[in-house]
Amino acid sequence: MSPRPAPSPMPDDSEQGLDHLGLIAEMMQEFTGSGNFERMVHRGLARVSRHLGAEGSSLFLTEPRRGITAPDPTPDIVCYACHGPVDHSGLRLAWGTGLIGRCIARHQSQAVDYVHGDPPPTDEQICLLLGGDPGLTLRSLLIAPLTLNGEALGAVALVNKGDGEPFSDADERLLIALSSAAALGIINIRLARQLAEQERLRHELELAADIQRGLLPAARDDTFPLHGLNVPLSQVSGDFYDVVVLPDGRLWGTVADVSGKGLNAALLMAKTSSLFRCLAKDSPTPTPAALLARISEELCETASHGMFVTMACLLYDPRDQSVVIANAGHEPPLIHDPVGNSFTPLTVGGPPLGILPGLFDPHDAQQPVQQRLTLPPGASLILLTDGLTEAANSRGAMLGGDGLRPLLSATAPLRGQDRLHALFDLIGEAGWNRRDDMTVLTLTPSPAPCWRLDLPAVPASLTILRRFIHACASVLQAPVDWADDLVLAVDEAAQNIIRHGYGGGDVQRPVWVEVLPQAATTDAAGAVVVRLHDDAPTVSPAILTPRERASLRPGGLGLHFITALTDAWELEPPPVPHDDRPRAGVPHGNCLRLVKQRPAASMRVAVQETKKD
Structure with a gap:
């Protein structure tokens, strides 16, 4: 043809x-x-x-x-x-x-x-x-x-x-x-x-997201020691956290991350969450390691090939302030002591859950998966997923554990959900973009008497520092204008350290800031003392005086700002050197002490409540 x-x-x-x-x-x-x-x-x-x-x-x-x-x-x-x-x-x-x-x-x-x-x-x-x-x-x-x-x-x-x-x-x-x-x-x-299929899928994802949110525990008031927050990257999440209160007052807490993305991960997350809540309530005296082992066995029976769950689980007893924690392939939990701003990772742990029956062994003497500890006064135990450490900047560099720690310190003065929301906000404000679900759970049995923040001496650190001072003022119930004045004074002092003390900023040189609330008395509402430490060449107090206003040059108003915004400031004796680098015979180290009196009676109430807690 x-x-x-x-x-x-x-x-x-x-x-x-x-x-x-x-x-x-x-x-x-x-x-x-x-x-x-x-x-x-x-x-x-x-x-x-x-x-x-x-x-x-x-x-x-x-x-x-x-x-x-x-x-x-x-x-x-x-x-x-x-x-x-x-x-x-x-x-x-x-x-x-x-x-x-x-x-x-x-x-x-x-x-x-x-x-x-x-x-x-x-x-x-x-x-x-x-x-x-x-x-x-x-x-x-x-x-x-x-x-x-x-x-x-x-x-x-x-x-x-x-x-x-x-x-x-x-x-x-x-x-x-x-x-x-x-x-x-x-x-x-x-x-x-x-379009109709996309709309159907969108509606189903919204329903799935609603169901997932319903699986998370309800928010508690600030006096409750355990608080968590989950922020999914898309509509559904492969992360979850949970809190279970036992009849005797003990508290279960967990954070988990399911491998993979999308609906498969969300479904496995829902199953794992349900298993945790059911088994935590059902067993009379389980340990976190034993509980994780039972969850792993259940997951091995039905989990899809190649999928697994990383999970950290704790059991807190408020009667003796003890914590028992187990880890199954998850990010190492951190103990943060805000008084000295120290971070201690808990590296004890075993393999992820749901890979092979018997792989997670709660009784493995060669690789312990569980430990018992007591938190220092005011310290927090922080459980988080890798979505926080894997946040990336515009150049593609990840935040990492070292970058996350200053953000945790900056928001540590806050309590409850305020602390967690402030942490996630600060991650974005500091220029880090989310690439995965982010979940965090904090255990804070008691408030800290003071707070410390360590930062590299670079201009980018000022955003974190300002957040830190605002957080301290917030927990002390300070008025907004009072807090703004203190933030401006501390920010100006830190800029002077970066610009003049270190000559423009060196990522290897430190600045550390302490905030110490002073107790209120019957005659005074109390004050807040802020100490800014650096490792720059020591400055003589004799030369650190404001210039005459008639002879001021552009950029020479720093000390006038600090004087106007605080009630007192002074240079204290140099602190102990921050590191062991040679000084070539030149004295190093400065400590600038700022004092700002709190005029309102609410400061006395805040300090008394802090001491009482």
Whole structure:
């Protein structure tokens, strides 16, 4: 069989051309406006068959290949609908084979005349071309591909011109035009279905997120020792935390991170969370290690291949302030003592949960997975997921444990949920972008009497320092304007250390700041003392005096600001050197002491409540 020459661009009969244009306009409107694809297809095939006098017509559509590489034996062209005496809907043809497959692959129309030119097809060819029953008489055939922007969508095939003659050039032009309109309609329908599917998935994800939030414990007041916060990267999270209060007053706490992303991780997270809550309440006297081992065995029975859970779990007894903690492949928990601003990682732990039965052994003497400890007064035990340490800046560098510790110190004065929200806010303010779910749980049995923050002497540290001073003022119930004055004074002092003490900032040189609330008395509401330490060459108090205002230069107002914003300031004797680097005989170390009196009575109340706690 041989294709005919391409049809001429204009119809021979103008009246017939106008008739065709009218049909094209009507079909275009129906194809682009119909929301019912099946009805649109069947009505369209019937109208085209009647208008062109064809005995039958069929619509073939392509189906996307899914992971199949060439050569491809899998059919990827399917007959979607038929009109006429023979219905071969569902027929599947291989890509690029047969007359219809070649027309679709080559984006070319094809007209075949079995009466006047081409040899009649065999029964096998009929089945291959159109799926008809053997014995069907084919006299003529017209095929037009459905193509839009180079994408092959399928083809429309017409069978047997009713008058016994072959399909004309005008018929071919009309079918090509109608196929173009049909291709646009198919794309519109597909887009509408994709949008509907996206909306359905979005709604399901919202429901899943609501269910996940319902699995998290409700927020407690600031007097409760355990607080957690989960911030998912997307709608659903693979992290979770939980708190369980036992009848005898002991508290279970946990943070976990499920491997993987998306709904699979969210479902495993929900199961692990439910197992923890159920088993923590069910066992009369379990240890954290034994509890993790039971969770691991349960997960091994049903967990998907390659998925696992990292988890840290603690049991806190307020009667003797003891903590028993176990770790299963999770980020090492941290003990933070704000008085000296020290961080102690707890490195004891075993493998993740749900990998192999018996792999997490609570009684392994060679690799202990559990330890017992008592927190220093005012200290916190911090459990977190790697979403915090893996936050990245604009250059792609990760925050890491060393970068996270100043942020933990800066928000340590706050209590409860305020502390955790401030921590996540500060991560963003300091220029770190989230790349994973972030979850943190803190255990703080008692408030700290004072706070300390250690920072590198670089301008970027000032954002963290300002947050730290605001946090201290907040926990002391200081008025906003009072807190803002103290922040400005401390910020100016720190800038002077960076600019003048260290000559512009060196990441290896330290600045450490202490905030010490003074107890209120019957005659005074108390004051706040802030000490700023550095390791720069020692400055003589005699030269550290404000300049005369008449001789001030740009940038010479620092000491005037500090004097106006505080009640007193002085240089104290140099502290012990911060490190052991040679000094070449030059004294190093300074301590600037700022004092700001709190005029309102609320300061006395805050200090008394701190002492009472």
